[in-house]
Every structure is written in C-alpha cells, then in structure tokens.
Amino acid sequence: MKNIITELAFQNDVDVIGFAPASRFDEGDPIFKLMPEAKTVIGLGFRVLRGIYRGIEEGSTYYQYTTMAVENMEETIMPMALLRVAVKLEENGYIALPQRRHQQIMAEADSTNPEVAYDAVYRNKTAEIQMNFADAAVKCGLGEMGLGGAVLNDEYGPMMRYCFILTDAELEATELAEAHLCDKCGKCIKACPGNAISADGKVDAWRCAVYYNGANGTKNPFMPPEAFADFEDRIKIISGEAEIDPEKARKILDKIYFYPPAQHSYQCSICGRACDMACYVHLEEQGKLKKGFASPFRKREEWKFDIKDFK
Numbered sequence: 001m002k003n004i005i006t007e008l009a010f011q012n013d014v015d016v017i018g019f020a021p022a023s024r025f026d027e028g029d030p031i032f033k034l035m036p037e038a039k040t041v042i043g044l045g046f047r048v049l050r051g052i053y054r055g056i057e058e059g060s061t062y063y064q065y066t067t068m069a070v071e072n073m074e075e076t077i078m079p080m081a082l083l084r085v086a087v088k089l090e091e092n093g094y095i096a097l098p099q100r101r102h103q104q105i106m107a108e109a110d111s112t113n114p115e116v117a118y119d120a121v122y123r124n125k126t127a128e129i130q131m132n133f134a135d136a137a138v139k140c141g142l143g144e145m146g147l148g149g150a151v152l153n154d155e156y157g158p159m160m161r162y163c164f165i166l167t168d169a170e171l172e173a174t175e176l177a178e179a180h181l182c183d184k185c186g187k188c189i190k191a192c193p194g195n196a197i198s199a200d201g202k203v204d205a206w207r208c209a210v211y212y213n214g215a216n217g218t219k220n221p222f223m224p225p226e227a228f229a230d231f232e233d234r235i236k237i238i239s240g241e242a243e244i245d246p247e248k249a250r251k252i253l254d255k256i257y258f259y260p261p262a263q264h265s266y267q268c269s270i271c272g273r274a275c276d277m278a279c280y281v282h283l284e285e286q287g288k289l290k291k292g293f294a295s296p297f298r299k300r301e302e303w304k305f306d307i308k309d310f311k
C-alpha cells in the first residue's frame with residue numbers, strides 16, 4: 001500500500017512524501033480530535049518553484065509568487081493530489097481524511113495569517129480544529145524545524161508547502177530527519193524587511209503581515225513616495241522600524257493597497273518571504289541541499305531603494 005500511495009503521489013505533483021505513525025503525536029494532538037482512529041499521518045510536500053522566488057529577488061515580477069506559489073498550490077495542485085491519494089486509500093478499504101490548511105480560520109483570538117487579508121480571517125474558531133502543519137511535516141520525516149519557523153527539507157530547504165492525510169491504514173514509518181541543516185546563523189531573522197522575527201525565532205504574525213504585504217518602501221517598487229502620509233512615524237514604518245501592535249497593523253494594512261490581491265483573499269507578497277530566500281541562499285552556499293541547480297539562486301547583490309526617496 002505504501003508503494004502504491006507513493007507512486008500515485010509522485011504522479012500528482014508531490015515532490016516528497018513521508019509517513020508518521022500516530023504514536024509520534026501526543027495524546028492531546030489535534031490529529032486525534034480530527035480522527036481518533038488515525039494510525040498514520042501521510043505528509044505530502046510540494047516544492048515552490050525557485051524561479052518564482054527569483055522574480056521577487058530581482059524585483060522584476062511579484063504576482064507569480066502569490067498566484068502560482070501560494071494560491072494555485074493551496075487551492076488546486078495540493079487538493080488534487082490530496083484527493084487522489086485519499087481516494088486510493090478508500091478504494092483499498094481504509095478511511096482517509098485530507099488536511100489542507102484553511103487559510104482563513106484560526107483558533108487564536110487576535111492573530112492573523114499574513115498570506116490572506118486580515119479582515120477575511122475568522123478568529124477564535126476553536127470548533128474548527130486544525131493540525132499543526134509544521135510539526136506534522138517534521139514528524140513525517142520531511143524536514144527539520146529551522147530557527148525562523150520554516151520546515152527545512154533536505155532537497156528544497158524552506159521552499160516547500162505541505163498538506164496531510166490522516167488514515168486508519170498502518171503504513172511503514174519514514175525515519176525522522178536528523179537535524180543538520182539549520183546552524184542558527186540568524187540570516188532568516190536579518191533578512192526580514194520588517195524585523196518580524198525575534199532573536200529566538202518567534203514570528204510576530206501582525207508585523208509579518210504588514211511587511212509581507214510590502215510596508216517596507218526600500219523593498220517595494222510599487223510604493224509611492226507619499227505613502228502612509230497619515231502616520232506620524234511613516235518613515236519608521238517604511239524602513240521597517242516602527243512599533244506595531246495588532247491595532248496599528250490593521251491601520252497600516254488598510255493603507256497598503258499598492259498592488260492588487262489575488263483570489264480567495266490571498267494578498268500579494270511583496271517581501272517574497274525574504275526570510276526563506278535568505279535561508280535557501282545560506283543552505284545552497286554551504287552545499288547542504290540535495291537538489292542541485294545549474295546556477296546559484298542569488299546572482300548579484302541585493303537591491304534596495306533609498307529611504308530618502310520617501311522623505
């Protein structure tokens with residue numbers, strides 16, 4: 001069964017697959033609320049095209065990341081693979097419960113998902129149980145946790161997205177990945193244009209949302225010089241140094257319409273996940289990634305506009 005599932009997954013755009021026995025999860029883990037009889041968690045990993053990140057790296061094209069690397073992956077490619085693998089399990093007499101992240105629902109009362117519009121998020125929805133996707137990817141042997149919160153995969157580093165199937169089929173486990181990629185270099189933290197990641201790797205979701213959406217003018221080709229005119233600390237906002245709480249984040253996000261969003265409330269990423277790009281470059285430079293390419297990801301010094309352009 002494991003071989004059949006693996007082959008089918010690879011035929012449906014899955015790049016890496018891992019199998020975690022349910023015993024790897026604590027008794028109180030959401031997976032047991034979702035499916036008390038779960039025996040195996042199947043993790044499916046999909047690479048995000050390196051070329052799509054390069055558009056933002058070069059400042060030449062932004063929309064492709066949001067549409068092709070986030071929206072189409074989450075809404076089309078990943079659900080198709082999930083459904084096909086889940087159907088195969090059910091054809092063989094097992095129960096299969098697909099799990100893709102619901103981007104607009106969260107249990108927290110006052111957090112947000114930077115990838116979607118903050119006012120499209122339904123908060124405090126504890127009745128809608130969601131598993132911890134990063135934790136499950138690690139338990140499926142698909143990677144290790146990096147300091148900045150991304151799962152680092154042996155082949156593609158942080159440039160991956162994950163979804164899962166819970167099943168009552170008992171399938172042979174994938175070994176856990178031995179942590180060897182993250183050396184705590186801190187480059188993911190330093191790369192964030194909004195200083196949204198603290199020294200211990202904790203990501204401030206609201207701050208991340210503000211800068212994921214492009215509040216740092218030195219890295220946003222679409223921001224007009226008079227941006228954020230209503231804010232006293234506009235230069236600090238534009239340079240990524242302002243104090244930002246959830247209320248202020250909402251106000252900034254209301255004024256950040258420099259570039260159109262995609263469908264399904266997905267916001268255009270202007271930071272291009274600079275944290276992940278910096279990590280990828282670091283891992284690639286050290287020759288740690290198994291998937292090689294003909295040329296390195298980073299080809300020239302990073303560009304930046306002058307903050308004086310906004311004064």
Ligand code: SF4
Pocket residue numbers: 146147148149181182183184185186187188189278279280282
């Ligand atoms: S950039 Fe460095 S510290 Fe951050 S996740 Fe990657 S290897 Fe770890």
Ligand code: SF4
Pocket residue numbers: 114191192193194195196197203207208209211212271272273274275276
């Ligand atoms: S680089 Fe972008 S995605 Fe990463 S923490 Fe900063 S704002 Fe968020």
